[in-house]
Amino acid sequence: VSRESAFIDSLRALASHPAARGLTDDAAVLEFGGRTLVLTHDMLVEGIHFLPDDPPEDVAWKLVAVNLSDLAAKGARPVGVLIGYSLAGEAEWDRRFVAGLETALHSFSTPLLGGDTVSAPGRTLSLTAIGEADGPVPSRSGGEPGDRLWVSGSIGDSGAGLRCLRGELPFSEPLVESYRRPTPRLAAGARLAPLVRAMMDVSDGLLIDAARLASASRVEIELDLAALPISEAFTAACGGDRSTRLAAATAGDDYELLFAAPPGTTAQIQAVSEALALPLTPIGLLCAGAGLRLTQDGESVPLPASLGWEHGGAHSG
Amino acid sequence: VSRESAFIDSLRALASHPAARGLTDDAAVLEFGGRTLVLTHDMLVEGIHFLPDDPPEDVAWKLVAVNLSDLAAKGARPVGVLIGYSLAGEAEWDRRFVAGLETALHSFSTPLLGGDTVSAPGRTLSLTAIGEADGPVPSRSGGEPGDRLWVSGSIGDSGAGLRCLRGELPFSEPLVESYRRPTPRLAAGARLAPLVRAMMDVSDGLLIDAARLASASRVEIELDLAALPISEAFTAACGGDRSTRLAAATAGDDYELLFAAPPGTTAQIQAVSEALALPLTPIGLLCAGAGLRLTQDGESVPLPASLGWEHGGAHSG
Numbered sequence: 001v002s003r004e005s006a007f008i009d010s011l012r013a014l015a016s017h018p019a020a021r022g023l024t025d026d027a028a029v030l031e032f033g034g035r036t037l038v039l040t041h042d043m044l045v046e047g048i049h050f051l052p053d054d055p056p057e058d059v060a061w062k063l064v065a066v067n068l069s070d071l072a073a074k075g076a077r078p079v080g081v082l083i084g085y086s087l088a089g090e091a092e093w094d095r096r097f098v099a100g101l102e103t104a105l106h107s108f109s110t111p112l113l114g115g116d117t118v119s120a121p122g123r124t125l126s127l128t129a130i131g132e133a134d135g136p137v138p139s140r141s142g143g144e145p146g147d148r149l150w151v152s153g154s155i156g157d158s159g160a161g162l163r164c165l166r167g168e169l170p171f172s173e174p175l176v177e178s179y180r181r182p183t184p185r186l187a188a189g190a191r192l193a194p195l196v197r198a199m200m201d202v203s204d205g206l207l208i209d210a211a212r213l214a215s216a217s218r219v220e221i222e223l224d225l226a227a228l229p230i231s232e233a234f235t236a237a238c239g240g241d242r243s244t245r246l247a248a249a250t251a252g253d254d255y256e257l258l259f260a261a262p263p264g265t266t267a268q269i270q271a272v273s274e275a276l277a278l279p280l281t282p283i284g285l286l287c288a289g290a291g292l293r294l295t296q297d298g299e300s301v302p303l304p305a306s307l308g309w310e311h312g313g314a315h316s317g
Numbered sequence: 318v319s320r321e322s323a324f325i326d327s328l329r330a331l332a333s334h335p336a337a338r339g340l341t342d343d344a345a346v347l348e349f350g351g352r353t354l355v356l357t358h359d360m361l362v363e364g365i366h367f368l369p370d371d372p373p374e375d376v377a378w379k380l381v382a383v384n385l386s387d388l389a390a391k392g393a394r395p396v397g398v399l400i401g402y403s404l405a406g407e408a409e410w411d412r413r414f415v416a417g418l419e420t421a422l423h424s425f426s427t428p429l430l431g432g433d434t435v436s437a438p439g440r441t442l443s444l445t446a447i448g449e450a451d452g453p454v455p456s457r458s459g460g461e462p463g464d465r466l467w468v469s470g471s472i473g474d475s476g477a478g479l480r481c482l483r484g485e486l487p488f489s490e491p492l493v494e495s496y497r498r499p500t501p502r503l504a505a506g507a508r509l510a511p512l513v514r515a516m517m518d519v520s521d522g523l524l525i526d527a528a529r530l531a532s533a534s535r536v537e538i539e540l541d542l543a544a545l546p547i548s549e550a551f552t553a554a555c556g557g558d559r560s561t562r563l564a565a566a567t568a569g570d571d572y573e574l575l576f577a578a579p580p581g582t583t584a585q586i587q588a589v590s591e592a593l594a595l596p597l598t599p600i601g602l603l604c605a606g607a608g609l610r611l612t613q614d615g616e617s618v619p620l621p622a623s624l625g626w627e628h629g630g631a632h633s634g
Contacts, residue, residue, distance in 0.1 A: 003404065003406075003408055003411075004404055004434055004436060006408070007402075007404060007408075007411050007415070007434060008434055010411075010412065010415045011400070011402075011415060011418075011429065011432070011434075014415070014418065014419050014422065014429045015428070015429045015430070015431075016428070017397065017428035017429070017430060019397060019428070019430050020397075020428065020429060020430045020431060023429075023431060023432075027431065028397070028399065028430035028431040030396070030397065030430065030447075032349065032350060032352065032354070032396070032449075033349060033350025033351050033352035034350050034351075035349065035350035037349070037354075039397075039399060039430060039431060039445075039447065040399075040431065041399040041400070041401055041431060041432050041433050041443075041445055042433045043401050043403075043433045043435050043443075045403070045435050045437045048435065048436070048437065049435075079347070079349070080334065080336060080337075080345070080347065080356075082345065082356060082357075082358040082445060083328070083358070084358055084360050084401065084443045085324075085328075086360075086362070086441065087320065087321055087324060089320075091320055091323070091324075094320075094324050094327075095327065098324070098327045098328060098331070101328075101331065102331050105331065111332070111333070111334035111336070111337065112328065112331045112332045112334070112337060112340075113332070113334060113336050113337045113345035113347065113356060114332070114337055114340060114344065114345040114356060114357065114358060115328070115340075115358050116358050116359045116360045116443070117321055117324060117325055117328075118360050118362050118365065118366075118441075119321060119365070120362045120365065120439065120441060121439060122437065122438060122439050122441075124403065124435075124437060124439075124441040126358075126360075126401045126433070126443055128356075128358055128399060128445040130347075130356065132349075
């Protein structure tokens with residue numbers, strides 16, 4: 001185990017309250033006043049989760065989006081956020097960050113409720129998002145053999161966008177936009193929550209997150225690489241061969257919904273997709289067993305050495 | 318205005334939701350499901366809010382205590398916390414931190430609900446505390462001319478404890494304990510909330526926090542230095558002359574309750590003090606006017622150049 005996962009294990013030992021969900025879910029789920037609060041806290045660190053020359057407006061967007069994506073994965077709508085902000089000494093950066101924060105909060109109709117500001121040498125930004133769920137809150141652990149595995153949107157665009165910014169791929173506006181301005185799937189999450197058996201968001205890479213869903217649900221997941229939703233922009237920049245598809249499935253930062261649902265819900269899921277004009281694509285099956293198995297058009301594909309970010313820092317509970 | 322206060326002003330412009338209380342209170346206060354949630358988020362940065370050689374157990378205690386102190390100041394009891402933790406690369410430090418976190422959460426019967434962990438070069442620790450208030454939640458702005466100003470516990474011990482650790486004063490165990498293990502006044506806050514007109518905690522220094530209460534309540538506060546509750550340990554280490562009292566009143570990190578209450582509540586406040594064996598001391602008066610005026614035994618005392626930490630980072634909303 002890595003040092004980080006050992007640390008998280010030691011925190012888990014403290015998190016015995018049922019609302020903590022063992023620190024293995026995207027968010028805490030607290031019954032309060034006959035209603036259901038969903039609480040999440042994610043940090044972004046400069047040099048790790050964003051680049052020093054990323055536009056500050058986009059960093060603010062991403063800070064909001066990654067937290068609201070956790071709420072979306074639990075079918076919750078945002079109630080408000082608290083921000084933790086470190087002033088690193090550049091007033092213009094801070095001014096542009098606040099402008100981006102305003103844009104993001106306005107886009108998702110989410111009020112700023114409070115926070116804390118410190119002066120510190122490095123930029124560590126954090127957000128606590130408070131949400132409310134109107135129905136049962138899907139965990140990662142409810143998947144059952146026979147369920148289909150689905151994913152929203154397209155996979156790999158954000159990772160390819162980062163490669164554009166690093167000069168490893170030619171600049172592609174839609175890919176860079178996916179990296180800098182991910183869209184939390186709030187409307188889809190709320191509509192899907194009553195239909196699914198398990199749901200989470202894809203933050204660290206489709207394969208590693210699918211493996212986590214399999215582990216939490218005590219099933220094996222068989223995932224068909226050929227079924228992966230890949231965008232035209234991705235294909236134009238990267239092509240579409242197997243290694244490229246594996247790269248898309250391990251790059252992370254997608255902030256799409258990954259969910260397991262019984263076969264009988266397929267028509268309802270397709271209706272959600274049409275109502276929201278958001279692709280929802282079946283990419284695999286849950287089976288008795290453990291772990292992750294890859295195929296492409298019925299042919300077995302060996303798992304890549306890395307399934308994604310081991311601890312990209314996006315989530316630990 | 319400082320860069321930090323300019324930044325906070327720009328955040329305030331976004332915080333129009335009534336639950337945010339204009340980012341001028343110790344916490345956000347959100348009506349939810351017919352009950353009252355109190356939410357606060359405070360950060361501790363190594364080298365600013367704690368010393369690199371402070372025991373990690375005590376840093377964990379302080380992280381919990383400073384956040385619960387905000388809940389105490391709003392009369393709320395803790396419901397749970399989310400942690401934001403940066404792994405800086407020392408497994409033993411992290412192990413001791415988790416042990417201290419367990420001690421602190423157990424002491425205040427507060428569950429760990431979630432959080433996020435990142436690897437980062439500097440230690441930036443944050444906590445979001447979620448609390449519930451059973452009655453009206455005092456703000457900083459409800460004080461009225463004629464109210465008495467009160468403070469809990471003693472003032473200056475923590476600041477003197479820090480000076481002990483810096484070698485500027487001889488080592489004193491009770492003073493160092495006050496610096497390292499402040500006690501959030503949760504029981505007192507809950508009992509006082511129905512009696513007071515305004516309440517906050519003293520984090521940045523008694524004088525600067527009293528000036529903030531005066532400003533929020535649009536009154537002048539007349540504070541009697543002679544009435545300041547100074548501990549025996551403090552007097553033994555520092556003496557008791559005027560400059561020493563001014564140092565106690567501007568050092569910060571006290572995490573005591575500062576509150577304004579009408580004269581008719583004095584007997585009830587004294588009953589709370591007796592029930593909890595916690596000194597509650599009248600130290601001044603709210604008057605028509607603006608700002609802060611110091612006296613000592615009826616004689617006017619000039620305000621010191623600094624009233625406390627301008628933005629110690631303890632609170633911004």
